[in-house]
Amino acid sequence: VLIAIGRDACTRNIGLQTIGVKINEKNGKIPVNDEEQTNVPYVYAIGDILDGKLELTPVAIQAGRLLAQRLYGGSSRKCDYINVPTTVFTPLEYGSCGYPEERAIDEYGKQNLEVYHTLFWPLEWTVPGRDNNTCYAKIICNKQDNNRVIGLHVLGPNAGEVTQGFAAAIKCGLTKELLDETIGIHPTCAEVFTTMDITKSSGQDITQKGC
Numbered sequence: 001v002l003i004a005i006g007r008d009a010c011t012r013n014i015g016l017q018t019i020g021v022k023i024n025e026k027n028g029k030i031p032v033n034d035e036e037q038t039n040v041p042y043v044y045a046i047g048d049i050l051d052g053k054l055e056l057t058p059v060a061i062q063a064g065r066l067l068a069q070r071l072y073g074g075s076s077r078k079c080d081y082i083n084v085p086t087t088v089f090t091p092l093e094y095g096s097c098g099y100p101e102e103r104a105i106d107e108y109g110k111q112n113l114e115v116y117h118t119l120f121w122p123l124e125w126t127v128p129g130r131d132n133n134t135c136y137a138k139i140i141c142n143k144q145d146n147n148r149v150i151g152l153h154v155l156g157p158n159a160g161e162v163t164q165g166f167a168a169a170i171k172c173g174l175t176k177e178l179l180d181e182t183i184g185i186h187p188t189c190a191e192v193f194t195t196m197d198i199t200k201s202s203g204q205d206i207t208q209k210g211c
Helices: 057-072 101-108 159-171 176-181 190-194
Strands: 086-088 094-098 113-120 135-142 148-155
Touching: 086 159, 094 159, 101 113, 101 135, 101 148, 135 176, 135 190, 148 159, 148 190, 159 190, 176 190
Parallel strands: none
Antiparallel strands: 086 094, 094 148, 113 135, 135 148
């Protein structure tokens, strides 16, 4: 039996209604603009309490740091809530950064995207004979912006380490051409992002015969 205890947003009894701060009545979370400002101009909110934002500690730390710098340091830098690397530490790790494919389609239109993907077989799986073509990698590119990578996804060993490295490149404007020009480290899992050549729209087979 698994008992999962969630974290409720305890905002209904702290007096927000007294000063007029709006909350999402369904979940108690607080809507803000792109500067973490609520509907009351002098009240800000950061972290898991934000409506529609990622519930991740590093995101809250970054947002809080940037908010302080804007309020008291003359900065104008805002927190990037899109290009956030994150990982699900399941037995087969899943890592992602940027847009999921469905949201990218909503944001940019399917006709403006090119999705490259592949299955792969990690070297460390060959000796124990673990199943081939279980791991998966995908990048989502914006054709209208020099094939800039707007989403990266990987399902495989050490996905967190792989994703963290590519996240910096995505923040720097990584494109498909730059990935193709990057020499891969063989035989790493991350190498697969430098050799992708099959698009999802082509319908071609993405299974692999070796590592």
